[in-house]
Amino acid sequence: MSNYVCVCVDLCDRPKNTNVRVSLPVVCFVWQTAMVILFGVFIRYNAESDVRWREFRRTNNISSDIENDFYFRYPSFQDVHVMVFVGFGFLMTFLKRYSFGAVGFNFLIAAFGLQWALLMQGWFSSLDTDGKIKIGVENLINADFCVAGCLIAYGAVLGKVSPVQLLVLTLFGITLYAVEEYIILSILHARDAGGSMVIHTFGAYYGLAISWMLYRPNLEQSSRLQGSVYHSDVFAMIGTLFLWMFWPSFNSALTDHGDGQHRAVINTYLSLASTVLTSVAVSSLFQKQGKLDMVHIQNATLAGGVAVGTAAEFMLMPYGSLIVGFFCGIISTLGYIYLTPFLEKHLKIQDTCGVHNLHAMPGVIGGVVGAITAAAATETVYGKEGLINTFDFDGDFKGTTPSRQGGMQAAALCVALVFGIGGGIFVGCILRLPIWGDPADEDCFDDQFYWELPEDEESVEPVLEYNNHTIRNKNVYVSNLYLICETKQLCFVSNTFLYFQ
Amino acid sequence: MSNYVCVCVDLCDRPKNTNVRVSLPVVCFVWQTAMVILFGVFIRYNAESDVRWREFRRTNNISSDIENDFYFRYPSFQDVHVMVFVGFGFLMTFLKRYSFGAVGFNFLIAAFGLQWALLMQGWFSSLDTDGKIKIGVENLINADFCVAGCLIAYGAVLGKVSPVQLLVLTLFGITLYAVEEYIILSILHARDAGGSMVIHTFGAYYGLAISWMLYRPNLEQSSRLQGSVYHSDVFAMIGTLFLWMFWPSFNSALTDHGDGQHRAVINTYLSLASTVLTSVAVSSLFQKQGKLDMVHIQNATLAGGVAVGTAAEFMLMPYGSLIVGFFCGIISTLGYIYLTPFLEKHLKIQDTCGVHNLHAMPGVIGGVVGAITAAAATETVYGKEGLINTFDFDGDFKGTTPSRQGGMQAAALCVALVFGIGGGIFVGCILRLPIWGDPADEDCFDDQFYWELPEDEESVEPVLEYNNHTIRNKNVYVSNLYLICETKQLCFVSNTFLYFQ
Amino acid sequence: MSNYVCVCVDLCDRPKNTNVRVSLPVVCFVWQTAMVILFGVFIRYNAESDVRWREFRRTNNISSDIENDFYFRYPSFQDVHVMVFVGFGFLMTFLKRYSFGAVGFNFLIAAFGLQWALLMQGWFSSLDTDGKIKIGVENLINADFCVAGCLIAYGAVLGKVSPVQLLVLTLFGITLYAVEEYIILSILHARDAGGSMVIHTFGAYYGLAISWMLYRPNLEQSSRLQGSVYHSDVFAMIGTLFLWMFWPSFNSALTDHGDGQHRAVINTYLSLASTVLTSVAVSSLFQKQGKLDMVHIQNATLAGGVAVGTAAEFMLMPYGSLIVGFFCGIISTLGYIYLTPFLEKHLKIQDTCGVHNLHAMPGVIGGVVGAITAAAATETVYGKEGLINTFDFDGDFKGTTPSRQGGMQAAALCVALVFGIGGGIFVGCILRLPIWGDPADEDCFDDQFYWELPEDEESVEPVLEYNNHTIRNKNVYVSNLYLICETKQLCFVSNTFLYFQ
Known part of the structure; x- marks a missing residue:
């Protein structure tokens, strides 16, 4: 006689609706249309990208086309671009079933964010007397930087939000960033070449605060998907390595021509190696x-680049860079081991990618290192002219002393923290509205809710659970048949087997 | 009693012979030998890469080594190089069992094509008075561009042709490209910085016409392989992102020093984001x-770069770039949804990668946008000097008006279409000869016919089909045992099981 | 009645202990601390990366910031950086279960090696009168080059050594490299732009000699892991392509400004294509x-870049480069087919990645080509000034003749060979000490001994071996149940099945 083992696929009833067929297209179209209109009203080429460049050259007595800022910054810009799209995108592919979301949503929000950033940053920094924002390669780099802040925030909420939520997160994130950046760089006159404070501290706390607001008490129901598989870890290493290799370009992309860019590269290179x-x-x-542990190799190895961001253009000295990297590697790795579980358990902050360890702590360290090295700057080391050039003690800030500059750097760090945490709480409230199509707790980290997946490799679901009692009395001694099917085929084999007990 | 379920692997008799053991080595050796001889006769270093550069510098009053064209163009060249080899190569790895062919044959034909392109383009454009072709970094970029046209054509026939056919496709494609480019750029004096017409329109229609000539009525017999799996889609995203990120370098690689390169980058960056x-x-x-749908994310997101190719160096204005990108994203995605199935069903054009949506339509749009923006150019916007420089109204073309230039641009688009379609039909006829070792209809999209595959993951074949009648009368109720084995091991399990029914 | 088929997992007793929990952290901390101290004592910024650059500019009458060496070399530096970390790292991911080790240990030893290289090379080449080493972008490139030599050596021992052994290999490798480089470039005054001799010949023979010293007679016990799977081959192609594309930057990174860099790029580009x-x-x-065969496509295609390394900056002529590439492709591929098995069988050299075919032979060819082209240099081709500049016949070497230079190049090749083989034997002796935590012969090529692997895809182990005798007399005709489980699940299915025979 045959016994039939009921294959019970327990599809939990899902109260949440992940259908974004209306909201996602509407948001994309509306925002892209707004971008077209605002660009039409505000954005123009700057003197170096305009067709009147030759005139400008003659007027300003520039001897050669090669002096166009383009040739100083374009190679660095492309490296930063790779970090933003491939680096951040692939770093997040480590989850076994969220690679499409990692690399795809990263792509989407970066492409949207950079347009909005050109406008927001332009209004604050590049607004010309004729009311137009004049853009060149420097603005493109700044826009990529601004986007990086939001992508860091994405790392904290990876797998737990819908694409529409991500677009909202980005819209507000870019806005907050532009204001925070204006206060830090223009009002406080702090220096932050690689954005330890402006980008990393802000971005990480912004994301962590949002994650705190969106706390999911039953996230362990998705725990089967909250890990990597062998090849997803290799994909993530693509992200890690492109971030690691191009970080010197990131920290030097906007520093002074000549020694400024040169020194920032050396400092970052050394800090990362350490x-x-x-x-x-x-x-x-x-x-x-x-x-x-692959998680540490993929993430903690990058902390040195974050921490040297502010001071990269200063006379940090090669050994100084090594020391910064030395301690950041330790702190960041310990963070992954002890702090991430602590944050989740006791502070209810679920940090998918561990951005607290990779961006928040190293960012704060970077801000502190920047404040100390600025305060400790002397004419002996920098020379009179070097001091003025490096810290831009000119115009309204003529006569600022290094110690005062150190204070301003410290104040800037506080501003970044306040904007990150405060902004994150505010935006988190908005994202809690039940209209954004976010997934249920048991559906997190799963591409199938927002992506058409290829047919033959569907999501990892427990298909078959072994009923111990049914088989106990047969001539069959099965100790533990626990089968999680990755492929349909495997299931059928098992089905067949069980039927004829 | 035991029943033996016959495991019947239905290996269809294959009338086509995919053995290329003679033809592929012969073609490679003959062509590479020809390259050596022709390079020996024709190719030399140009003034900027020759050891006499210092003399040249003094004679031409060039103040610094940094004014060598190398420093203006090398970073862009390397980005274009990455697009050609990694971008195009990995974009085509999306098929579940054709990744070796995608990235490997892409590599092969690009390496061959760039040598032939240096010669063909040299004969038309860089021939010196001494009968030698003098090459420098600009020629390398041009050769990569030329190769890109053939790789686009490869996208249309991906998985359906043999490597020998691809080499023939490339040999003729490069030749046609060089003639077409000469007519468009030198005779018609059209501008086409990023090659919307010269590269994309030509390449796409060339490939589509070949695909039409090689129509396979029974291609659905390979349908099990004409799709992606989860990780092959992630591999393809590597291609997408490197193409997307470096497209600004592609469109600016050959534009004027200074504002020309700078503006082309900004326009392309914005169009792609939109x-x-x-x-x-x-x-x-x-x-x-x-x-x-991953297909759209992988492909349609790039259409904006194609469509802004011709006009990238013009004063398209930032909002103009956004508008071009806006509509191209819509049109290209709709193309994947509606047009590709239509083309296959009604026009008998099987377009594996959808190059019609990614290159053909956006290329034509790019040509039209170029014609309109050229015709609409005014001295108010460009200035007198800017107009002459941008459109190169100099030498034989002194005094050309913008409206006449617009007409020339439109004529250029027609030339690209005629060369693409006409050339494709001609080459398609040649490729229909039964000597090239192409696969049978049921063997398409399968690496196993041209590559030694690793032992433990062989091609996806139905190995075991369930014989309902054999088991019906046993104490066994098998409802649907349909097993496609991906690994040998799995088969053995099943075999064993079935034996002792 | 049920029969119980004993599932015998034959876990061989492992005499070797792969626990590196003490040794790896100790070595990392000690060496990184030593680096901090030595950098503190010795390393400073050079004139072009120091804050006093503006002063230096005025003193030396340099007209623009763009003349800072940074802008001549930074794009090439970043390409070299990508080759070292992504290129070498991913090229070695081809093994089915050693991708973490390939890309992760590559990362570790490169990051350590470049710090030690900055010191070692600095002591020999950049030591200033004040006893400090002054570093700039050129030193960073040199450090990456130096590391490349050790990564080539890693290719020969891939999968057979512990991370601690790799750090020792690197420490000594960098030291030997710096001495060898000093003898070749400074004492013998040989030219070696792309390091055919200094990097490739030395690195490959260093690795091969170590592999010979560490010969494993029972390595075939790991043969199940000494191959690729489909997607690991695709990962390896990422490495291949980034090496291939950026090789022109590698060979031109340190050549003369202007035509020197320009010509090296053209020669390398052509040789690789051929x-x-x-x-x-x-x-x-x-x-x-x-x-x-994917092995050939992944590796032999790069041989042309190695072989043109020494002569890339010379007037090799475009057809000369093609000829070099032509023969190297043939020799390298034949090496993989015939020489690697021969070396393993008869010379007891186990060469995991075939570095003998990719680096050793092409490196020697490159040295010979360099010697011949140097000896054949004439004033007709180079001009009087060109000859002096290209071969640096200046200072102590004023009046050297090309034929003498050819002799020096040949001597340099011998030096590289002697240092490689001799150094390798010496370091191999050290690495044979039983304290380094290397794996047993049957545990090679397996990530599980040094990496925490994701739970659901554990190492490939034979879990179940079929006992023929047990089943012979049942109504069961199993011909060959040999099951290597890749996933736990599969094992359970089989277990269950076998229980109820």
Whole structure:
């Protein structure tokens, strides 16, 4: 006689509706149309990208086309561009079933964000006397930087929000960034070449605050998907390496021509190299058998680049960069081991990518290092002219002293923190509205709700659960048939088998 | 009693022979030998890459080594190089079992094509008075551009042709390209910075015409392989992103030093950003549940870069670029949804990668936008000097008016179309000869015919088909055992099981 | 009645202990601390990256910031950086279960090596009168070059050593490299732009000699892991393509400003293109059915870049580059087919990545080509000034003749060989000490001993072996149940099935 083992696929009733067929197209079309109109009203080419450049050259006595800012900054711009789209995008593909969302939504919000950033930053920084924003390669880099802040925030909420929520997060994030950046760079006159404060501290706390507001008490129902598989970890290493390699370009993209860019590259290069060794050391030390953890290699190795962001253009000295990287590698790796679980358990902050360890802490360290090195700057080291050029003690800020500059740097760090946390709480409230199509707690980290997936590899679901009692009395001794099917085919094999017990 | 279920692997008799062991090596050796001889006769270094550069500098009163064209164009060249080899190569890895062919044959034909392109383009454009072609970084970029046209054509026939056919396609494609480019740029004096017409329109229609000539009525027999799997879609995103990020370098690589390159970058950057949002919107709008389709994200998001190719160096204005991208994203995505199935069903054009949507339509749009913006150019916007410089109204073309230039641009678009379609039909006829080792209709999109595959993951074949009648009378109720084995192991399990019924 | 088939997982007793929980952190911390101290004592910014650059500019009458060496070399530097971290890293991911080790340990040793290289090379080449090493972008490139030598050596021992051994290999490798480089470039005054001798010949023979010293007679016990799977081959192509595309930057990164960099790029570009065609031809010719082998496409296609390294800056002529590439593609591919098995069988050199074919032979060819082209240099081709500039016949070497230079180049090649083989044997002896935590012969090529692997895809182990005798007398005709489980799930299915025989 045959027994039939009922294959019960327990599809929980899903109270949440992830259908974004109306909201996503509407938001995209409305915002892109708004961009066209606002660009039509406000945005024009600057002197170096306008057809009147030759005139400008003659007027300003510029001897050659090669002096166009384009040739100083374009290679760095492209590296930053790669970091934003491939670096951040692929770093987040580590989840086993959220690679489409990682790289695809990263693409979407970056493409939207950079347009909005050109406008917001333009209104604050590049507004010409004729009421137009004049853009060139420097503005493109700034827009990419601004977007990076929002992508960091995305890392904290990865897999738990809908694309519409991400667009809202980006719209507000860019806006807050532009205001915060204006206060820090123009009003406080702080220096922040690689954005330790402006980008990383702000972006990370913005994302963490949103994640706190969107706390999901039952997220462990998605725990089967909250991990990596072998090849998704290799994909993530593509992101890690492009971030790591191009970080010197990130920190030097907007620094002074000549020695400013040159020095920022050297400092960042060294800090990053140092971080790799201490991350590996701590990762090995805290694991059974001394095995390395891919999460640390993918993330903590980058902390040195974040932490050297503010001071990269200063006379930090090569050994200074190594020291910054040394400690950041340790702190960031320990953060992944101890702090992320603590934050989730006790502070109800669920931080998917561990941005607190990779961006928040190193960002704050970077701000502090920047304040100290600025305050400690002396004419002996910098020379009279070097001091003025490096810290831009000119115009309204003529005569500022290094110690005062150090204070301003510290104040800037506070501004970044306040904007990040405050802005995140505010935007988090908005994102809690039940209209954005976010997934239920048991459906997080799963591409199938927002993406058409290829047919033959569907989402990882427990298809078959073994009913112990049915088989106990047969000539069958099954100890533990627990089958999670990855492919339809496997299921059928098992079905067949069980039928004829 | 045991029943033996016959495991019948239905290997269809294959009338076509995919063995290229003679033809592929012969073609490679003959052509590479020809390249060596022709390079020996014709190709030399130009003044800026020759050891006499210092002399040249003094003679021409060039103040610094940094004025060598190398420093203006090398970063863009490397970006274009990445687009050609990684961009196009990985974009085509989306098929589940044709990744080796996508990235490997892309590599092969690009490496061959760029040598032939240096010669062909050299004969038409860089031939010196001494009968030698003098090459420098600009020629390398031009060769990469030329190759891009053939790689676009490859996209239309991906998975359906043999490597020998691809080499023939490339040999003729490069030749046609060089003639077409000469007519468009030198005779008609049209401008086409990013090659909307010269590269994309020509390349796409060339490939589509070939695909039409090679129509396979029974291609649905390969339909099990004509789709993606989860990780092959992630690989394809590597291609998409590198194309997307570096497209500004593509469109600016050969434009004027200074503002020309600077402006082309800005226009392309903005057009691409805009395309992403409208592609996402349309993709979501036309799918059940508002889910996004990876095919659209991988392809349609790039249409804006194609369409802004011709006009990128003009004073298109930032909002103009956004508008071009806006509509191209919509049109390209709709093309994937409606036009590709239509072309296959009614016009017998099987377009594997949808190059009609990504290159043909946006290329034509780019040509039209170029013609309109050229015709509409005024001295108010460009200035007298700017108008002459931008459109190169000099030498034989002194005194050309913008409206006449617009006409020439439109004529150029027609030339590209005629060369693409005509050339494709001609080359398609050649490729129909039964000597090239192309696969049978049921063997398309399968790497196993041209590549040694790793042992443990062989091609996806139905290995075991369930014989309902054999088991019907046993104590076994098998409802639907349909097993497609991906790994040998799985087969063995099933075999074993079935034996002892 | 049920029979119980004993599932015997034959876990061989492992005499070797791969626990590196003490040694790896200790080595990392000690060495990184040493780096901080040594950098503090020795390393400073050079004139072009120091804040006093503006003063330097005025003193040296440099007209613009764009003349800072940074702008001549930074784009090439970033390309080299990508080759070192992504190129070498991903090229080695081809093994089915060693991708973490390939890309992760590559990352670790490169990050350590570049710091040590800055010191070692600095002591030999950049030591200022004040006892400090002054660094700039050129030093960063040199450090990356130096690291590349050690990464080549890693290719020979991939999968067979522990991370601690790799750090030791790197420490000594960098030291040997710096001495060898000093002898070749400064004492012998040989030219070696792309390091055919200094980097490739040295690195490859260093690795091969180590591999010979660490010969593993029972390595075939790991043979199940010493191959690729479909997607690991695609990952490896990422490495191949980034190496291939950026090789022109590698060979030109340190050549003379102006025509020197320009010419090196053209020569390398052409040589590589030529190699692809002959590699494909030979690969197809020597395989049944003319199928291509991914190993050849991934590796042999790069040989042309290695072989043109020394002569890239010379007046090799475009056809000369094609010829070099032509023969290297053939030789390298034949090496993979015939020489690698021969080396393993008869010389006891186990060369995981085939570095003998990709680096050693092409490196030697490159040295020979360099010696010949240097000896054959004439004033007719180079001009009087060009000859002096290209070969740096200045200072102590004023009046050297081309033929003498050719002799020096040949001597340099011998030096590289002696340092590679001798150094490798010496370091190999050290690495044979039983304290480094290397894996047993049957555990090679397996990430699980040094990495925490994701839970659901554990290492490929034979879990179940079929006991023929147990089942022979049942109504069961199992011919060959040999099951290697890739996933736990599959094992359970089989277990269950077998229980109820």
